[in-house]
Amino acid sequence: MSFKCFISALLFGAALFQGCSLVDEDLSECGTDFDIDYQLELVTNITTELETELSLEANTQIKGMLKDFLVNVFTDFAHDVDLSFYDTEPPMNRLNHMSEIMDGSESSYRLYLPGRKYRHTAVANLLNNGSVELLDDQQCQTGRLVQKEQDKVAQPHKTGLFTARRDLDVLANLGQHFDVRLYMANAASSLVLDLSDAPNVKDLSVSVSGFATEFHVSDSTYVFPEKRLVVGTTRMDDPEAHRACFVSVHFPSPSLEDSKLIIDDGGQSAGLSTVPLWGWTIHATMADGTITESVLEMYNPLLAGHIKVLTAVMSEEGGVISTSDSAVGVSVTLDWNSAGGYNSDL
Numbered sequence: 001m002s003f004k005c006f007i008s009a010l011l012f013g014a015a016l017f018q019g020c021s022l023v024d025e026d027l028s029e030c031g032t033d034f035d036i037d038y039q040l041e042l043v044t045n046i047t048t049e050l051e052t053e054l055s056l057e058a059n060t061q062i063k064g065m066l067k068d069f070l071v072n073v074f075t076d077f078a079h080d081v082d083l084s085f086y087d088t089e090p091p092m093n094r095l096n097h098m099s100e101i102m103d104g105s106e107s108s109y110r111l112y113l114p115g116r117k118y119r120h121t122a123v124a125n126l127l128n129n130g131s132v133e134l135l136d137d138q139q140c141q142t143g144r145l146v147q148k149e150q151d152k153v154a155q156p157h158k159t160g161l162f163t164a165r166r167d168l169d170v171l172a173n174l175g176q177h178f179d180v181r182l183y184m185a186n187a188a189s190s191l192v193l194d195l196s197d198a199p200n201v202k203d204l205s206v207s208v209s210g211f212a213t214e215f216h217v218s219d220s221t222y223v224f225p226e227k228r229l230v231v232g233t234t235r236m237d238d239p240e241a242h243r244a245c246f247v248s249v250h251f252p253s254p255s256l257e258d259s260k261l262i263i264d265d266g267g268q269s270a271g272l273s274t275v276p277l278w279g280w281t282i283h284a285t286m287a288d289g290t291i292t293e294s295v296l297e298m299y300n301p302l303l304a305g306h307i308k309v310l311t312a313v314m315s316e317e318g319g320v321i322s323t324s325d326s327a328v329g330v331s332v333t334l335d336w337n338s339a340g341g342y343n344s345d346l
Helices: 046-053 057-069
Strands: 002-011 034-043 080-087 094-101 117-124 132-135 144-147 162-169 177-184 187-194 201-209 214-216 221-223 234-238 243-250 261-263 269-273 278-286 291-298 307-314 320-323 329-333 342-345
Touching (some): 046 057, 057 187, 057 243, 117 177, 320 329
Parallel strands (some): 034 177
Antiparallel strands (some): 080 094, 201 278, 261 269, 291 329, 307 320
């Protein structure tokens, strides 16, 4: 599905630039005016994923809750935008910068830019995200979105982040038009637990891990730590259907290119990694005070702009016994706080 939000920005040069002449001089340092159109392009699987994975009538209420919760994440609306224009020569220092509140699909800006070559980057919807900050953006190659964390745990993102990068060759005294497309840089995950057969579960704690901790804006690359960063989840309940839903927004997982692939008998990629890429950890506190741990490992990558919804059934002992995806690896530890347990692969 593709949603497009057109943000038209008009950048006008100064009327006069001291020292510039219209005859027999280099005009590269003179101000110029040109048009630049910003286009938010959201390519996502959210509608298909929700309709497919939550098609059962018992999941109807949870599906509606998820749609409402993610309305400001998978969106074609730009609340704020951060625009930087860099020198194309090392160390690629920032030459011009502007941050604006847009709150709409169209807005116009007035900015002085001399005619020259620029490396341009744009970031949208950062202001209200809460869990990500833009750091070291005074130079192009070091500017990056960084996941905040406290005690090695991160809070979920509150907004969908969109970024773009483009080389601009701005020519003095020549009307020009540039198009810049912004694409989503984060993703989401949701785990829906069927608690119909788990009346002895008194509390649940769910986290998700395995995602990038940084995104470099200029070259659109992610950084993955050696040890997985744990990201919290938000819980939503449907008591009548005995469902508990845990949702989180974060950066993507490693792609298949970052890991070894499973190859089928025909020599083709099966679309799975040979090692787990990301997953959930579930701690179920039982009526007797013991804790059952379930670890769900995902071998499919979670891409930017996408959401993965997994439904699972919890047993009377508080462990996950089945999931909607047969490729998920499951390990369950009963009485986890006493370090006993068993493993199983679904």
